Each structure stands twice: as C-alpha cells, then as structure tokens.
Amino acid sequence: MKCEVCGxxxxxxxxxxxxxxxxLPREAKVNASQPAPVGEMTTAPLSDxxxxxxxxxxTPTLGTRPLNEAEPVVQEQPTSLDDxxxxxxxxxxxxTLPIGALVGSLPYEILSAINTxxxxxxxxxxxRRKRIRCRSCAFNRNTFGDEYCQQCGALxxxxxxxHPRFTVKESIAADAIAVERRLADLRLHHGGAMLPVDTFxxxxxxxxxxxxxxxxxxxxxxxxxxxxQELLDVLxxxxxxxxxxxxxxxxxxxxxxxxxxxxxxxxxxxxWFDFTSARIxxxxxxxxxxxxxDVATLAASLFVLLTGQMYSPRVVLEPPSLSQTFADVFAGQxxxxxxxxxxxxxxxxxxxxxxSYDIRVGRLTDVGHIRQLNEDSLLTLEAGQVxxxxxxxxxxxxxxxxxxxxxxxxxxxxxxxxxIARQALENLFPQQIAEAPPGIDVASWMRSAxxxxxxxxxxxxxxxxxxxxxxxxxxxxxxxxxHIAHVGDSRAYLINEAGIKQLTVDHSLVQxxxxxxxxxxxxxxxxxxxxxxxxxxxxxxxxxxxLQRVALxxxxxxxxxxxxxxxxxxxxxxxxxxxxxxxxxxxxxxLIDAANAAGGADNITAVLVQIDxxxxx
Numbered sequence: 001m002k003c004e005v006c007g008x009x010x011x012x013x014x015x016x017x018x019x020x021x022x023x024l025p026r027e028a029k030v031n032a033s034q035p036a037p038v039g040e041m042t043t044a045p046l047s048d049x050x051x052x053x054x055x056x057x058x059t060p061t062l063g064t065r066p067l068n069e070a071e072p073v074v075q076e077q078p079t080s081l082d083d084x085x086x087x088x089x090x091x092x093x094x095x096t097l098p099i100g101a102l103v104g105s106l107p108y109e110i111l112s113a114i115n116t117x118x119x120x121x122x123x124x125x126x127x128r129r130k131r132i133r134c135r136s137c138a139f140n141r142n143t144f145g146d147e148y149c150q151q152c153g154a155l156x157x158x159x160x161x162x163h164p165r166f167t168v169k170e171s172i173a174a175d176a177i178a179v180e181r182r183l184a185d186l187r188l189h190h191g192g193a194m195l196p197v198d199t200f201x202x203x204x205x206x207x208x209x210x211x212x213x214x215x216x217x218x219x220x221x222x223x224x225x226x227x228x229q230e231l232l233d234v235l236x237x238x239x240x241x242x243x244x245x246x247x248x249x250x251x252x253x254x255x256x257x258x259x260x261x262x263x264x265x266x267x268x269x270x271x272w273f274d275f276t277s278a279r280i281x282x283x284x285x286x287x288x289x290x291x292x293x294d295v296a297t298l299a300a301s302l303f304v305l306l307t308g309q310m311y312s313p314r315v316v317l318e319p320p321s322l323s324q325t326f327a328d329v330f331a332g333q334x335x336x337x338x339x340x341x342x343x344x345x346x347x348x349x350x351x352x353x354x355x356s357y358d359i360r361v362g363r364l365t366d367v368g369h370i371r372q373l374n375e376d377s378l379l380t381l382e383a384g385q386v387x388x389x390x391x392x393x394x395x396x397x398x399x400x401x402x403x404x405x406x407x408x409x410x411x412x413x414x415x416x417x418x419x420i421a422r423q424a425l426e427n428l429f430p431q432q433i434a435e436a437p438p439g440i441d442v443a444s445w446m447r448s449a450x451x452x453x454x455x456x457x458x459x460x461x462x463x464x465x466x467x468x469x470x471x472x473x474x475x476x477x478x479x480x481x482x483h484i485a486h487v488g489d490s491r492a493y494l495i496n497e498a499g500i501k502q503l504t505v506d507h508s509l510v511q512x513x514x515x516x517x518x519x520x521x522x523x524x525x526x527x528x529x530x531x532x533x534x535x536x537x538x539x540x541x542x543x544x545x546x547l548q549r550v551a552l553x554x555x556x557x558x559x560x561x562x563x564x565x566x567x568x569x570x571x572x573x574x575x576x577x578x579x580x581x582x583x584x585x586x587x588x589x590x591l592i593d594a595a596n597a598a599g600g601a602d603n604i605t606a607v608l609v610q611i612d613x614x615x616x617x
Contacts, residue, residue, distance in 0.1 A: 122169050124166075126166065132159050153514060165216040166215060169211065180199075188251065191269075192245075192272065215273070222301060237302070239344045241271075246341060256278050292336075298337070299326055299340065325340070352480070358384075359382060360583070362589075362607070364589060368564060376564070383395075396474070397607050398560075399605050412469050419449070419452050420450075428445055440478070449485075450545045454487075468538060471487055473504060473560050474486070482549070484548050488533050490562050492558065493574070507536075557609065557610045562604065564605065565591055565605070588608050591608075592606060
C-alpha cells in the first residue's frame, strides 16, 4: 500500500504509514474492468523511483502519530469505500519525523524530537539491531554475536548486548550538516571523541533529506560540573581529552570549540562531542595556529575545572609541574595536544606515585608441548634503594623470543638480553644509585640499548650465516612509571582495577591486515601468516623500537610475555588468572599452564611486575 502523503510503500494490512503516520486507505477488491468508485485510492506496483528511501518490511508497522503539531490532523479511516476521501497534503516540505519512523539502511528508529526548526531537525534515536560496547576502547558498533572487538580486537565475552542510542540530525540543506557528514565518511574512532558514525540521504515526500548520526552524549557536560573538581579526576580527563585532540589534529581536523560545552562526562570518561564547529584543514602554518588555539582552549577548560576560575599565573597548583604546564600553554611555548598529554600524564604520575613502594616480580619460561628447544630468554634486574625510610627501587625487565630455527633463535635472544644487561649494569643502574642522580633520559637509553642488541645479533647473524633474529619487549620501572620499548610481537599489558589493557602493537603482518580492515581481529589468531614479523632484532643494521611511558599506581601490574602466551590465552582469561593468583610468581605458573592447556604449540614466557605501596603490603 503506497502512502499518498510521503510515497512510502507499506504492507497491505497497515492502517497508518510507517514513515509519516498518515492514515492509509483501505484497499478495495474492485473488478479491474469497472472504474473505481469516486474517491477510492487505487494501487499499482512500486517503481524504483517510488522505492527510493524506503526499507524492507523487517519489523511490524508502527502506528505512531506525528510529533509536529503543525501537521494536518488525520481523521479516522471511514468504514465505507464510498466515504473515502483523498488525504490532505502536508503544508511543509520539511515536516518532523514521527516517533517510530525508521531512517537509514540499518535502520535507526526515531524515539523523540530534541529540537526542530526550518533548517535542521535533531532526534533521539536507537539502532534497531543489538550491539556490544567494547570495555577496552568503548567502540559501540560491534554486532551481537561478534567474539572480538572490530576496533581493538579485545574479547567481547560476558558483555551484555544493547540497542545503542544516537543523536540523528536531519536537514534538507546539505551544507547545514556538511562538516559532520564529512567526518562520518572518514569512519574515524577514538575512545575520547564521540565522532559521527554514519551519514546517508533519503527522499521523503519528494524532498531529499540529509542525515548524520552521532553517539548520544551523556547528560553531564563540562558546563554542568561544579568546580573545583578532584585533582586526579581532572588530570585523567585532561589526558583523555588531549590524547583525542592529538588524534584529530594528526588527521588535520580542527575542533574549533574545545571548551566545556563540548565535553561529555560519563563513568570517569571525558569525551569530545558536538562537532558543528569542526573543520578539516590543509596542513601548514595556519593549521598549526588553529591547533594551538584548540590546545589553549582545552587548557583553559581544565584550569576552570581545577580552580573554578579563569587562568591566572598567581594561582599556585600542586604539583608544581602542573602550574608550569599551564604557564607554558598560555605563554605559547606548549602548542601541541600531544605535548599537553605528555605533561598531564607526568603530573598524574607524580600525584599518584606512592611515596614509598616496592616491586614484586614473577618470572617463568617454558618450552611448551611441541617445540624441543626453548628459544625464549628473559631478564630481570632490580636495585632496591631505601633512604630515610623511603623505598624507590628501579627494575629492568626483558622478554626476548628468538627466531631462526635450531641453534639460531636461542642464540639471538641470548645475545640480546646479555647486551642489554651489560649496558644497564655499566650506566643505567650506576647513574640511578649515584648520590646525586643526574636525571636519566630513559627513552634515549632504551633506544641505545635496543640498537646495541640489534648490532650484536646482526653481526653474529653475518658470521654464522643464518637468518637468526629475535623480537623483544622491555620495561624499566623508575619513579613510579613504566617505560616500555618493543620490537616485534612480544607484548606488554597493564593490569589494574579497570581491567587488562594491551600497551604494545604487534609488528606483524596480521596486525596490519587487522588495522587496514582486511581481516577481523578474531581471524588473526588462526591466520596462515600469523608468524610473519616485519620488524625484529638483528634483521637489519638498524632498528627503531616503539616507545611509550605509563604511570603506575599501587596494585598495578605489568605483564611482559612472548606470543606463546598471548597467542593462545585470551586477554580476559589472563586477567582472571592474574587476579586470582596469590603472587606474581604463582600467576606466571598458572599463565603458562593455561597456554600449555591450549596446546602449548610455542615457547611460553611471562614476566609479571607488581607495584606495592609499602604501607599496604
């Protein structure tokens, strides 16, 4: 049954149009050789043009009524065919969609109208399909039944599906929502930004309408928060927001309104929303100026949350490094979102750092059930210092997974850890335990140590004429922070009260296939090329490790492991094992037992480092 008001095709038994809610004429069984009675509506097969913008009949027709009071009032359907009258036409080309209307191919169901005018209508809507929200990256578009997150590859087991809520913007003027539609076309995702997720257009009542779909923001925005807020909360929010702002800037997207009115707060999460002021720019001097303005506006917003007032250099903040960060931003010396994120992360580590802490370590390696030679090697070195009853230890931890076959991979991994150990004992540890430590550039030291290991393995590879090499992951625990370097597919994980988070990104072919959308994360575990590594120690004369720094708090744990563990035991199971174990060493034993229970097809190595505040031990 074709609606005479909007042209949408409806089931023959429907009484009201599923798109515009207008009453539908009852279909009469009339002899085709006789003319239809006066006023009767006749039906015909739906043409391709008529079907534009309509949906298959997947759900029962929703007999809803219009939201806009200006719409013509629909009278009850007459009971007699002789009394049927043609339906009145709408008085406007841009009528508000009724509750229950379906738009888009997914489709999205309209729940209510938030705001309507002559240019843009804004609705609350929901996805008619069940979705799963990832705990790790907050990606909300995983389909019910997916085992792994489409965005980050995290396991989705145990997460209840739901119908995601959205904000849908509708306009007959394409330019009115052009920027948000362009952002939707880019298909970007970041946990700290509620970016547009979909865009489409449909023809309704002969008029083309344009749509953009955005995640529904939390009712709590920056403007609704009473200042001052807790220091730890503001610093955590600042790290999230500056990291997501750096993500946007890297893609030449200027936010244009990085103030409190564009920040949504929910469950300790702070995320950008409302991108009506955003723009995509050409890289250059002008773009850097706009990026700088975004950073300054964000810093001003964070200062308000901390103090309840606009920035003033006379306001003293703790820790002192935080005051210096704001001073540098407003003096024009700190101009990038990535630099602001680093500063705020350091301030957060300083605030969270226990005044006196200790390190507990578990370490274990196993040949597995299939291999006859264990090519994995591990290294743990620690120096404990207690001065004036304050314990500030330093620890170095390395897992190296050798490659190259019998009498080659084990040689490569052994050379790598011995080279790193020698450098640590010659300069890293002596500098740290000196009477007046000079202040170690940990990142530079790690680059140098990895390159030295690479050169040593590369030389031996040439002498032995083998294809030996090794991947490795290394961590230095110093002043309450973990400095991490990695080459290859051995991994580092952070385990705390929030769950388990993979810190490293594999230098492997399957990871690239996942990143480019060619395979799904769950396919990586069984892919035929899962062992193909494009970066390793000893393969070339020079190698550049990936580096990062993570703030640690009491009870945080850092797991370093070879792919013999993480390739066979999923993240959730590792988290459960670690949480249920009484010590780091017991956890390592149980982790290796789990990998062997899954087949033990590779060598298995685990190093688990736990931070304990001495007052809590």
